[in-house]
Amino acid sequence: MARMSPLFRRNTPAVPRDRLVTLIGKPGCHLCDDAQVVVEKVCAELGVPWERKDITRDQELYDAYWEQIPVVLVDGAQHTFWRVNEDRLRKALGD
Secondary structure, three states: OOOEOOOOOOOOOOOHHHOOEEEEEOOOOHHHHHHHHHHHHHHHHHOOOEEEEEHHHOHHHHHHHOOOOOEEEEOOEEEEEOOOOHHHHHHHOOO
16 A cells, blocks of 8 residues: 655646656665656656655655655655665556
8 A cells, every 4th residue: 555645645637747756865874766767757758757866855854764765655644664666666656
């Protein structure tokens, strides 16, 4: 079962540009950098916007995810953590 983000939950839209992938990490995290490469690639190919959030700048995110970074949310729901699988992310985004 997907864990809800401390952020808001969005309805799952059908149009790729209306989706949102959020990468939660911190500076100096090599797994976060690896995850960003996958997120950037998949989102660029599918036309899905994405954002990066830094747990060192947001206490709520830090409290929720500090043991799991990097964490990827899809439309506000936790999709994965630590390692991002390109095929699984693509499937979650509807490709």
